[in-house]
Amino acid sequence: QLQLQESGPGLVKPSETLSLTCTVSGGSISSSSYYWGWIRQPPGKGLEWIGSIYYSGSTYYNPSLKSRVTISVDTSKNQFSLKLSSVTAADTAVYYCARQDKAYYYGMDVWGQGTTVTVSS
Amino acid sequence: SYVLTQPPSVSVAPGKTARITCGGNNIGSKSVHWYQQKPGQAPVLVVYDDSDRPSGIPERFSGSNSGNTATLTISRVEAGDEADYYCQVWDSSSDRVVFGGGTKLTVL
Numbered sequence: 001q002l003q004l005q006e007s008g009p010g011l012v013k014p015s016e017t018l019s020l021t022c023t024v025s026g027g028s029i030s031s032s033s034y035y036w037g038w039i040r041q042p043p044g045k046g047l048e049w050i051g052s053i054y055y056s057g058s059t060y061y062n063p064s065l066k067s068r069v070t071i072s073v074d075t076s077k078n079q080f081s082l083k084l085s086s087v088t089a090a091d092t093a094v095y096y097c098a099r100q101d102k103a104y105y106y107g108m109d110v111w112g113q114g115t116t117v118t119v120s121s
Numbered sequence: 122s123y124v125l126t127q128p129p130s131v132s133v134a135p136g137k138t139a140r141i142t143c144g145g146n147n148i149g150s151k152s153v154h155w156y157q158q159k160p161g162q163a164p165v166l167v168v169y170d171d172s173d174r175p176s177g178i179p180e181r182f183s184g185s186n187s188g189n190t191a192t193l194t195i196s197r198v199e200a201g202d203e204a205d206y207y208c209q210v211w212d213s214s215s216d217r218v219v220f221g222g223g224t225k226l227t228v229l
Contacts, residue, residue, distance in 0.1 A: 047156075
């Protein structure tokens with residue numbers, strides 16, 4: 001059974017770079033059927049898509065975050081990663097990774113449990 | 122940019138039918154997915170591609186999509202269905218994922 005697990009610091013200082021990794025287990029990140037995405041949810045608010053990556057390295061980003069976001073993939077480790085630069089308190093959120101099915105217009109059928117990131121000095 | 126509009130809240134009595142709408146310009150031409158999120162938990166896909174259910178999702182959950190409105194219908198609502206529900210599409214004109222603002226379903 002496919003599982004996703006987010007990992008990374010829970011506290012990041014303002015103006016620094018947030019770095020998270022999603023480890024995929026029970027399946028291969030190199031499948032041609034899927035994209036792999038990052039989604040966040042600020043406290044008490046809705047879901048916000050950050051961006052997605054294919055195993056080849058092809059990416060899509062949310063235009064509102066594009067200037068600060070880099071998503072990369074490491075197929076040898078079955079992981080993909082998120083870097084968000086110049087963070088502020090507005091970037092405080094629960095960050096999720098998810099698998100997106102290309103055949104069904106990028107519906108997200110498997111999610112990680114989420115990791116809370118707080119931006120504070 | 123493409124916008125999806127959901128009502129902030131919907132209330133329903135147990136055993137009745139809940140309908141949660143998701144509005145968007147010509148959304149009927151897109152594939153709509155629905156997620157259920159309970160407090161402190163990750164979202165769960167309950168309907169994909171307008172009206173299909175993933176394995177393990179009860180038949181009580183169904184979806185439809187036409188014109189400018191997609192609808193998630195939950196029949197014979199149970200207390201355990203109380204959650205936030207989000208619709209989502211892929212906007213091919215801008216190559217991005219779009220989520221609706223979410224609807225809180227309250228079971229009276």
